[in-house]
Amino acid sequence: MSLKAFHIVFVLATLALTLFLTVWAYQEFARTQSSNHLTAAICAAVTSLMVLVYGRFFLKKLKHISYQ
Amino acid sequence: MEIPYTVNARKDTGLYNAKLGIWLFLASEVMLFGALFSAYILLRVGATPGTWPHGLLNVPLGTLNTIVLIVSSVTVVMAWASLKMKQFGKWRMYQGATLVCALIFLVIKSFEYNDKLTHYEVVTKEGDKFHVYDGHLVQEDKDKIVLHPSAHRLYTARAIAYGFGPEPAGAHAAADHGAKEHSDKHELITIQRSTIEHMENYGPKHHAYLAIYFTLTGLHALHVIGGAIVMAFFFGPGAKMWKTNPEQFTNRIEISGLFWHFVDLVWIFLFPVLYLL
Numbered sequence: 001m002s003l004k005a006f007h008i009v010f011v012l013a014t015l016a017l018t019l020f021l022t023v024w025a026y027q028e029f030a031r032t033q034s035s036n037h038l039t040a041a042i043c044a045a046v047t048s049l050m051v052l053v054y055g056r057f058f059l060k061k062l063k064h065i066s067y068q
Numbered sequence: 069m070e071i072p073y074t075v076n077a078r079k080d081t082g083l084y085n086a087k088l089g090i091w092l093f094l095a096s097e098v099m100l101f102g103a104l105f106s107a108y109i110l111l112r113v114g115a116t117p118g119t120w121p122h123g124l125l126n127v128p129l130g131t132l133n134t135i136v137l138i139v140s141s142v143t144v145v146m147a148w149a150s151l152k153m154k155q156f157g158k159w160r161m162y163q164g165a166t167l168v169c170a171l172i173f174l175v176i177k178s179f180e181y182n183d184k185l186t187h188y189e190v191v192t193k194e195g196d197k198f199h200v201y202d203g204h205l206v207q208e209d210k211d212k213i214v215l216h217p218s219a220h221r222l223y224t225a226r227a228i229a230y231g232f233g234p235e236p237a238g239a240h241a242a243a244d245h246g247a248k249e250h251s252d253k254h255e256l257i258t259i260q261r262s263t264i265e266h267m268e269n270y271g272p273k274h275h276a277y278l279a280i281y282f283t284l285t286g287l288h289a290l291h292v293i294g295g296a297i298v299m300a301f302f303f304g305p306g307a308k309m310w311k312t313n314p315e316q317f318t319n320r321i322e323i324s325g326l327f328w329h330f331v332d333l334v335w336i337f338l339f340p341v342l343y344l345l
Contacts, residue, residue: 001091002087003329006329007145009333010333020340021340021344024340024344061149065149
């Protein structure tokens with residue numbers, strides 16, 4: 001597995017983390033009603049989208065480099 | 069003597085030797101960190117109900133460190149891609165950015181460690197009454213110490229034995245409530261040294277949580293330092309190989325990038341486990 005393939009695995013793990021962070025922060029907001037947690041949930045959700053956009057960009061930019 | 073398969077793949081493995089080597093090494097690393105994660109789970113499941121800490125670690129700082137490591141993974145892969153596209157100047161920029169990220173990560177981590185190592189649990193005896201105080205040491209001399217009460221604390225077996233547990237009851241509850249009032253008002257607590265029965269900081273031996281926290285994050289930080297040293301070598305004296313053998317140099321950068329990705333991936337798991345759950 002090349003660095004390119006491992007990076008894709010890493011991006012997927014990052015996406016899972018940001019989604020988890022969104023859910024965690026929202027649950028904390030529901031529990032504490034703290035606006036900080038709501039802001040964190042929104043930021044994490046936006047970051048999830050950014051990770052997705054980056055993943056597409058990465059695949060496009062490195063399409064000529066092998067996965068092996 | 070020429071080392072074989074530094075650039076071209078072996079027919080039987082389909083990989084150049086260094087790549088096979090790093091994957092075998094990373095497999096052993098998975099076992100190492102896997103064992104420590106298992107230890108964490110067993111300690112947590114086996115903890116007395118209510119004593120496993122929540123909110124003890126600084127989530128914003130942990131999140132910042134996570135972002136720093138994610139950015140470093142992007143720069144490390146872009147550095148390798150730059151070499152693949154024969155853009156040495158861009159590689160230097162991305163490699164330098166990765167090193168800066170590693171440094172930022174370690175500085176933030178050191179602040180977190182310092183916060184724990186200056187956080188104390190102090191047991192005092194005044195007359196026949198025991199008190200347990202908890203907070204950050206802000207001042208000390210030969211007669212007294214001054215603590216700044218913490219919003220979050222651990223309940224050690226010692227504190228629970230003195231009646232200062234997560235479920236306060238009876239007379240001890242009143243004492244514990246008093247400690248919390250201090251915490252709310254951010255009033256400093258002055259303690260005479262002559263009344264101190266026991267004083268211990270939030271180091272690894274203070275609580276099972278801190279032991280596994282320092283072991284996991286310390287081992288991870290050592291990996292960050294190791295990876296940063298290797299990448300700094302490639303950034304400095306090792307970079308001259310680009311002129312003599314660019315393919316092998318590119319492969320070396322890929323190997324360091326694979327290691328770096330593994331280190332970052334470990335953090336991606338460590339962060340929610342230690343900071344959020």
